[in-house]
Amino acid sequence: xxxxxxxxxxxxxxxxxxxxxxxxxxxxxxxxxxxxxxxxxxxxxxxxxxxxxxxxxxxxxxxxxxxxxxxxxxxxxxxxxxxxxxxxxxxxxxxxxxxxxxxxxxxxxxxxxxxxxxxxxxxxxxxxxxxxxxxxxxxxxxxxxxxxxxxxxxxxxxxxxxxxxxxxxxxxxxxxxxxxxxxxxxxxxxxxxxxxxxxxxxxxxxxxxxxxxxxxxxxxxxxxxxxxxxxxxxxxxxxxxxxxxxxxxxxxxxxxxxxxxxxxxxxxxxxxxxxxxxxxxxxxxxxxxxxxxxxxxxxxxxxxxxxxxxxxxxxxxxxxxxxxxxxxxxxxxxxxxxxxxxxxxxxxxxxxxxx
Amino acid sequence: xxxxxxxxxxxxxxxxxxxxxxxxxxxxxxxxxxxxxxxxxxxxxxxxxxxxxxxxxxxxxxxxxxxxxxxxxxxxxxxxxxxxxxxxxxxxxxxxxxxxxxxxxxxxxxxxxxxxxxxxxxxxxxxxxxxxxxxxxxxxxxxxxxxxxxxxxxxxxxxxxxxxxxxxxxxxxxxxxxxxxxxxxxxxxxxxxxxxxxxxxxxxxxxxxxxxxxxxxxxxxxxxxxxxxxxxxxxxxxxxxxxxxxxxxxxxxxxxxxxxxxxxxxxxxxxxxxxxxxxxxxxxxxxxxxxxxxxxxxxxxxxxxxxxxxxxxxxxxxxxxxxxxxxxxxxxxxxxxxxxxxxxxxxxxxxxxxx
Numbered sequence: 001x002x003x004x005x006x007x008x009x010x011x012x013x014x015x016x017x018x019x020x021x022x023x024x025x026x027x028x029x030x031x032x033x034x035x036x037x038x039x040x041x042x043x044x045x046x047x048x049x050x051x052x053x054x055x056x057x058x059x060x061x062x063x064x065x066x067x068x069x070x071x072x073x074x075x076x077x078x079x080x081x082x083x084x085x086x087x088x089x090x091x092x093x094x095x096x097x098x099x100x101x102x103x104x105x106x107x108x109x110x111x112x113x114x115x116x117x118x119x120x121x122x123x124x125x126x127x128x129x130x131x132x133x134x135x136x137x138x139x140x141x142x143x144x145x146x147x148x149x150x151x152x153x154x155x156x157x158x159x160x161x162x163x164x165x166x167x168x169x170x171x172x173x174x175x176x177x178x179x180x181x182x183x184x185x186x187x188x189x190x191x192x193x194x195x196x197x198x199x200x201x202x203x204x205x206x207x208x209x210x211x212x213x214x215x216x217x218x219x220x221x222x223x224x225x226x227x228x229x230x231x232x233x234x235x236x237x238x239x240x241x242x243x244x245x246x247x248x249x250x251x252x253x254x255x256x257x258x259x260x261x262x263x264x265x266x267x268x269x270x271x272x273x274x275x276x277x278x279x280x281x282x283x284x285x286x287x288x289x290x291x292x293x294x295x296x297x298x299x300x301x302x303x304x305x306x307x308x309x310x311x312x313x314x315x316x317x318x319x320x321x322x323x324x325x326x327x328x329x330x331x332x333x334x335x336x337x338x339x340x341x342x343x344x345x346x347x348x349x350x351x352x353x354x355x
Numbered sequence: 356x357x358x359x360x361x362x363x364x365x366x367x368x369x370x371x372x373x374x375x376x377x378x379x380x381x382x383x384x385x386x387x388x389x390x391x392x393x394x395x396x397x398x399x400x401x402x403x404x405x406x407x408x409x410x411x412x413x414x415x416x417x418x419x420x421x422x423x424x425x426x427x428x429x430x431x432x433x434x435x436x437x438x439x440x441x442x443x444x445x446x447x448x449x450x451x452x453x454x455x456x457x458x459x460x461x462x463x464x465x466x467x468x469x470x471x472x473x474x475x476x477x478x479x480x481x482x483x484x485x486x487x488x489x490x491x492x493x494x495x496x497x498x499x500x501x502x503x504x505x506x507x508x509x510x511x512x513x514x515x516x517x518x519x520x521x522x523x524x525x526x527x528x529x530x531x532x533x534x535x536x537x538x539x540x541x542x543x544x545x546x547x548x549x550x551x552x553x554x555x556x557x558x559x560x561x562x563x564x565x566x567x568x569x570x571x572x573x574x575x576x577x578x579x580x581x582x583x584x585x586x587x588x589x590x591x592x593x594x595x596x597x598x599x600x601x602x603x604x605x606x607x608x609x610x611x612x613x614x615x616x617x618x619x620x621x622x623x624x625x626x627x628x629x630x631x632x633x634x635x636x637x638x639x640x641x642x643x644x645x646x647x648x649x650x651x652x653x654x655x656x657x658x659x660x661x662x663x664x665x666x667x668x669x670x671x672x673x674x675x676x677x678x679x680x681x682x683x684x685x686x687x688x689x690x691x692x693x694x695x696x697x698x699x700x701x702x703x704x705x706x707x708x709x710x
Contacts, residue, residue: 027596027642028701052532053454053592054427056524059418069417069424072409073466073519074502077510099408111428113517115470147429147517151708155432157510162468162502164428164519169411177407237408241382287382346383353506 013037020120025150035148038122039112042129043136043143055109055144062108065168070105072096073164079353081124081159083202085194085213089131091289091355092161094218097139098238101220102292104175104227105167107139112146113162118153128159139218141165172231179234180255184323185301187294189222189308190215190316192244193272193286199354200275208278210271215290222313226294229307235295238288240355242346245284247293248331249345259331261321261343284333285346287354295323368392375475380505390503393477394467397484398491398498410464410499417463420523425460427451428519434708436479436514438557440549440568444486446644446710447516449573452494453593456575457647459530459582460522462494467501468517473508483514494573496520527586534589535610539678540656542649544577544663545570545671547599548627548641554709555630563633565626570645577668581649584662590650593643595710597701600639602648603686604700614686616676616698639688640701642709650678 015030015037023030062069076092086094093110100107112132116125136143143163198214219238226233235255237247244266252259268283276283290313296304301319308314331343370385370392378385417424431447441449448465455462467487471480491498498518553569574593581588590610592602599621607614623638631638645668651659656674663669686698 022707023703025596025707026701026703027598027601028640028703029699030702031596032700052458054425054458054460054522056458057424057426059414059422059424059523062424063414067414069412069414069521070409071412071464071466071521072500073468073517075468075470075504075517077470077504077506079510103407103409103411105409109426111426111519113428113430113519115430115432115515145427149430149432149515149708151432151512154509155434155512155708156515157506160470160504160511160515162428162430162517162519164466164468164517165409166424166426166521167409168414241380241386243382246382285383344384345387346381347385348378348381348383352377352380353504353510 017122019122020116020118020150022118022150024116025148031148038125038129039146042133057109062168065106066170068169070100070103070167070169072099073162074099075160075162076355077160077353078355079157080202083214084198086216087128087131088159088161089128090135090216092163093132093135093139094216094289095240095355096163096165097141097218097220100165100167101223102236102238103169104173105169107141107165107167107220109166110136110141110143111164112143114148115156115160116148116150117156117158118150120158135218139220173227175233175236177235177237177251177254180251180257180295180323182257182323182325183298184234184295185298185319186259186261186321186323187296187301187304187317188244188267188320189292189314191267191269191272192288192291193283195289196286196351196354197272197275199351208275210275212271215288217290217313219290219292219313222308222311225307225311226304229303230296230300233294233296236292238292240289241287243285243287244293245331245343246346248343251295252331253329256328258324258327259321260324260334261331262334264336265318265320267316267318284343287351289355372477375471375473375477375505377473377505379471380503386503393480393484394501397488412464417523420461421525423524425455425458425522425524427454428517429454430515430517431710432515432708433710434512435557438569439553439566441571442483442486443514443516444483445490445571447518448487448490448494449571449644450595450710451518451520452496452573452575455520455522456578457591457593458524459528460524462496462520462522462575464521465491465496465498466519467498469503470511470515471503471505472511472513473505475513490573494575528582530588530591532590532592532606532609535606535612535650535678537612537678537680538653539589539650540653540674541614541616541676541678542651542656542659542672543599543622543675544647544669546622546624546627547643547646548638550644551641551706551709552627552630554706563630565630567626570643572645572668574645574647574668577663577666580662580666581659584658585651585655588649588651591647593647595644596642598640598642599648600686600698601701603698606650607686608684611683613679613682614676615679615689616686617689619691620673620675622671622673639698642706644710
């Protein structure tokens with residue numbers, strides 16, 4: 001879409017089309033005008049001389065942030081596009097920012113590739129682009145390159161967005177799902193399952209009057225605060241599809257340890273708990289889009305929790321368990337009644353198109 | 356999908372599923388198994404300790420290649436998935452490699468985000484992943500991170516692939532669509548419109564017996580040879596959607612110059628020419644996936660052409676025109692009969708879902 005090194009020509013007239021048609025993906029004038037209006041309009045004027053096919057940034061500018069590049073991608077197909085607490089645009093920026101930030105990286109630049117269904121209202125695209133702009137601004141990242149494809153009516157469901165992201169990991173930060181050690185503490189950053197419950201309600205699959213907004217948000221600010229309190233965070237991951245249970249299983253398997261969780265310490269809203277009971281869902285598997293799971297050395301747990309609770313995105317952070325030696329690879333939930341059960345990886349499908 | 360720094364655990368059993376179902380996108384065990392089987396199976400064992408959500412690479416390793424990072428993305432929605440000369444996998448790697456290479460960058464790493472329609476044969480995905488592997492190997496790039504989403508039957512057409520790519524631009528290379536100057540020579544690397552014609556034939560929209568394979572291929576090797584012959588290449592772009600006409604218009608507008616093209620010098624296959632005449636298509640607007648347009652200083656044109664013709668991907672390279680001062684922003688075609696016509700940007704839709 002552009003270049004990061006000099007000013008765009010000023011041609012950002014508003015297009016007249018009300019809906020997306022196939023010419024908007026044909027590579028010619030209509031596509032260029034749509035991109036200029038909707039995307040360059042929202043994401044702002046990069047310091048670009050020309051519409052290049054790639055963004056460019058000096059390596060010296062990256063090296064100011066650390067010593068390793070982090071690179072990630074996610075495609076977003078959430079249904080519906082708009083839900084309480086966010087939309088596919090919020091999600092597409094926050095999700096990829098979070099995938100970078102959980103490596104300890106400072107998220108810097110995003111790409112944005114959209115697949116549009118013929119007939120999509122241009123106004124819908126404008127709203128989504130505006131959400132992306134707002135979320136990118138909140139996260140301190142820039143959307144610097146993109147691509148637009150249009151498919152015939154019925155060949156895609158309204159709008160899919162892919163974002164890829166690059167960031168830079170500061171020297172000395174070594175976060176990995178393979179670094180949990182017996183004795184370490186397990187932390188979650190807040191209430192579980194808000195995003196999953198919000199999507200269920202938005203789809204009217206849940207006959208609930210409850211108002212549960214999605215927790216969808218960039219977590220890089222919270223992670224900065226955590227790393228300031230403890231640069232030696234062992235494992236860190238945002239708990240999206242598959243929920244907290246899946247992240248814990250990944251940590252247990254990749255580190256070759258057991259993870260023990262105490263049920264009564266899990267932060268859970270009464271409304272989400274109630275919804276799960278009615279539907280037979282387990283909140284440990286419900287998707288989140290603004291919650292993370294961390295493993296930290298036991299002696300750092302208290303100061304990490306303190307730093308998290310001082311941040312708006314970690315107010316309900318809690319230590320929920322600890323790392324044990326055996327059984328290797330297993331996640332064990334200690335229930336309120338002194339019982340225990342194995343928490344496996346998600347085996348079936350809980351909710352399709354949750355993100 | 357992974358990390359670039361230590362070995363994957365050896366769990367690459369072949370999955371038994373014949374078709375894709377919603378659990379393959381749910382974030383749990385079925386998704387992990389599909390990724391391990393199809394993608395890690397094809398793209399190879401990265402030096403990774405664990406399935407991290409982001410790839411990581413030392414900035415010092417990037418700095419060996421140059422001084423600026425290039426970053427780009429494209430989503431591929433081509434219909435049909437398989438066509439003579441390639442498939443959506445070849446395209447998804449070659450297209451993004453080319454978007455990096457035309458900046459002069461050495462393409463290094465790709466991400467891969469797929470949207471799968473429920474019911475897609477797993478075997479189709481395996482074939483596409485194998486094409487991606489083969490094309491990445493040919494281009495010398497590695498696919499290091501990815502994402503898999505599954506949507507319900509009817510919510511997407513079989514398979515869409517997004518790739519984002521990062522590469523590094525060597526010091527001193529300054530390619531930009533804004534650098535064409537009066538007197539410069541305009542070069543195209545070979546026969547025009549092969550990809551567009553191949554797709555038309557594959558869709559049976561062209562009642563032709565002609566065998567025109569797509570030209571879909573990575574062009575970074577050819578570009579290396581061109582840069583060795585002339586490090587001061589002014590403009591360079593692969594002519595995909597919108598064809599050579601669109602690229603020339605972008606150069607003319609971004610550089611504020613006129614471009615004059617001589618019709619009889621345009622390299623064109625008789626079969627493609629015939630197909631265009633039958634259908635009323637203009638080969639200047641037909642899509643290519645392995646052809647580029649370059650603007651070089653006049654005194655370098657001969658040695659650039661020589662270097663191109665010595666490379667298998669540039670055997671039919673030709674000087675097709677030159678840069679003039681006026682009319683600024685216009686592309687003018689000199690026809691065989693001494694006439695002239697303006698070649699505008701593509702205004703309507705020529706062929707949907709060409710890439």
